[in-house]
Amino acid sequence: MTNPWDDWDHVLKVDPDKDLRSGETFEDVCRTGTDAIEIGGTLDVTAEKMTRVVDAAAEYDVPLYQEPSNPGVVIDSPALDGYLIPTVFNAGGPFWITGAHKEWVRIDDLDWSRTHTEAYIVMNPEASVAQLTEADCDLSADDVAAYAKVAERMFGQEIVYVEYSGTFGDTEKVAAAHDALDDATLFYGGGIGDYESANEMAAHSDVIVVGDLLHDEGVDAVRETVKGAKDAHDA
Ligand SMILES: CC(C)=CCC/C(C)=C/CC/C(C)=C/CC/C(C)=C/COP(=O)(O)OP(=O)(O)O
Ligand SMILES: O=P(O)(O)OC[C@@H](O)CO
Ligand SMILES: [Mg+2]
DSSP: OGGGGGGEEEEEOTTTTTTOOOTTTTTHHHHHHSEEEOOOOSSOOHHHHHHHHHHHHTTTTSSSOHHHHGGHHHHHHHHEEEEEEEEEESSSGGTTTTTHHHHHHHHSOOOOOGEEEEEEEEOOSSHHHHHTOOOOOOOOHHHHHHHHHHIIIOOOOOOEEEEESSSSOHHHHHHHHHHHHHHEEEEEOOOOOSHHHHHHTTTTTTTEOOOHHHHHHHHHHHHHHHHHHHHHOOO
């Protein structure tokens, strides 16, 4: 089966709770050259804030995916290409593995054809996502590889996401996840801030995800990371 992300090198994650740099617009964001925009954040996201971003980006060509942090922020919009639904494989309890998902399916009428799965392995203990989910981030490269394999082989996850949100990760651990996968696509996110860091992590993953850089430095900096990722994969 082919998936849209099979051809992606770069995803830009827009946090609906954070502002763009002053003077920058969603048109600029959509013209960075990124392959897709993922809309989501851990803290203080609401359906209203989600809607504002989706509506602002709707008229441009770049694929738009919502990444909800809980069932209450999922929005129904024809502008969305789909939903990327996290499961935190190393969460401290079952709520972020199956509990939130069960509640969502209970209360909502899902569009299964547009609903896709992401197996998160959360690696930065300082990140909001690690604290919220009480993730066990004390993982060796072998642990990370094993989680990746479990996600792909036992839980049929389409995407495995090594998440270092806020800090640049350990390339050995990211590479271990990459080597462990046959079919699933490896996303890497965390601390990518320029051409070099994008180029380096793209060499060890299928897709790099860039987040805070957009809100902190702006679209020109993001464009450099797109080049870094594409060059790594063209090389
Ligand atoms: C079942 C449904 C619809 C939702 C549950 C989905 C799950 C399990 C969410 C838990 C993990 C989570 C909160 C994912 C959101 C995406 C994410 C990791 C965003 C990055 O967050 P940070 O960068 O840590 O947070 P801030 O930037 O908000 O501080
Ligand atoms: O904000 P950064 O550190 O770029 O991380 C990107 C993404 O993996 C966050 O979910
Ligand atoms: Mg963040």
